[in-house]
Amino acid sequence: MKIGIPKEIKNNEFRVAITPRGVEKLISHGHEVYVEKNAGINSNFSDNEYKNAGAKILDDNISIFNISDLILKVKEPIEKEYKLIKENQIVFTYFHFASHRPLLDAMIENKSICIAYETVEDDNGSLPLLTPMSEVAGRMATQEGAKYLEKPMGGRGILLGGVTGVEAANVLIIGGGISGTEAAKMAVGLQANVTILDTSEKRLDELSVLFDNKINCLISTKETIETEAKKADLIIGAVLIVGAKAPKLISRELLKSLKPGCVMVDIAIDQGGCFETSSPTTHEDPVFTIDNVVHYCVANMPGAVPFTSTLALTNKTLPYLIEIANEGWDNASKNNNEIKTGVNIVKGKVVNENVSKAFNVDYFDLDSII
Numbered sequence: 001m002k003i004g005i006p007k008e009i010k011n012n013e014f015r016v017a018i019t020p021r022g023v024e025k026l027i028s029h030g031h032e033v034y035v036e037k038n039a040g041i042n043s044n045f046s047d048n049e050y051k052n053a054g055a056k057i058l059d060d061n062i063s064i065f066n067i068s069d070l071i072l073k074v075k076e077p078i079e080k081e082y083k084l085i086k087e088n089q090i091v092f093t094y095f096h097f098a099s100h101r102p103l104l105d106a107m108i109e110n111k112s113i114c115i116a117y118e119t120v121e122d123d124n125g126s127l128p129l130l131t132p133m134s135e136v137a138g139r140m141a142t143q144e145g146a147k148y149l150e151k152p153m154g155g156r157g158i159l160l161g162g163v164t165g166v167e168a169a170n171v172l173i174i175g176g177g178i179s180g181t182e183a184a185k186m187a188v189g190l191q192a193n194v195t196i197l198d199t200s201e202k203r204l205d206e207l208s209v210l211f212d213n214k215i216n217c218l219i220s221t222k223e224t225i226e227t228e229a230k231k232a233d234l235i236i237g238a239v240l241i242v243g244a245k246a247p248k249l250i251s252r253e254l255l256k257s258l259k260p261g262c263v264m265v266d267i268a269i270d271q272g273g274c275f276e277t278s279s280p281t282t283h284e285d286p287v288f289t290i291d292n293v294v295h296y297c298v299a300n301m302p303g304a305v306p307f308t309s310t311l312a313l314t315n316k317t318l319p320y321l322i323e324i325a326n327e328g329w330d331n332a333s334k335n336n337n338e339i340k341t342g343v344n345i346v347k348g349k350v351v352n353e354n355v356s357k358a359f360n361v362d363y364f365d366l367d368s369i370i
Helices: 020-028 047-053 061-067 101-110 131-148 178-189 201-210 222-231 267-271 306-327 329-335 337-342 353-359
Strands: 002-005 032-036 056-058 070-072 090-093 113-116 170-174 193-198 216-219 234-237 263-266 287-290 293-296 343-346
Touching: 002 061, 020 032, 020 047, 020 306, 032 047, 032 061, 047 056, 056 061, 070 306, 090 306, 101 343, 101 353, 113 337, 131 178, 131 234, 131 263, 131 267, 131 293, 131 306, 170 178, 170 222, 178 193, 178 201, 178 234, 193 201, 193 222, 201 216, 216 222, 234 267, 263 267, 306 329, 306 337, 329 337, 337 343
Parallel strands: 002 032, 002 070, 032 056, 070 090, 090 113, 170 193, 170 234, 193 216, 234 263, 263 293
Antiparallel strands: 113 343, 287 293
């Protein structure tokens, strides 16, 4: 199979979809790999490293899309790329369709095969291809939140961990999944006062054990969210419903009751955001303020640490990529249910139920197509 790696062109997206070592593995399975010039430069991987691994370097993304059977990316295609994607071409990337109707419509129209990292699900209900970037985003959420709590950045002017004789900041994390857990690890490490809310009592028990009862673990309800948000200096939204829009858990009205200079970091912004006032931002212009509350809503947080992120992503995606390339997307989907759960759109038909519900479009059973 001919596999193409275009350079990411989303605002301040510095990751690349695969490392040179990953290319080497694909070549060893008999596949051809084409990498756009300078695609890996911001992740500290040179064109020569890709050449030495066996890839062919092409000058532009048009050439990459034209020659490839499978396009491997990090982030969803943006508008400039929509028309480059061909009928029956496989696109393997983070799509997050539920937050962006124009993207969904474009992929339906071009009749490509869209396999989304974020909906690949294993037998335990875990999301193996979302996990590495969720870990990065969770850790960054605390890191960025701490920065924007500084007064020159518009925050309350409070040190997350406090100092001797001065109380630490209160950190509220809504959602106890991968991102929320990693955010909590960083916050606890900085000696903040941490509260996690989750709808699962079982998960809260696990978190209590994990953190040796050093954090507050509460059932997430409308009432507990409101009560704990009013106490918080930093609020991190880390909720996820696979393939669906995130629920709005902090209302515009509630902002007026939060501490002035409170910071809210919305990790769920890729899925539409879990705060009513959230709107996607970029690393170039990461924050905005409403009612004296600082909002950090960068939609590609891991893109700021591309070396770490690219390595972590390739470690997880490569086995699936090899299977898809070796067998074809249809046979791979028949033989591996995890890959099947990642298939969102096939030749103009939406085959992921949550994506279809997000915009009330027709849903088709994948088994009836392959």
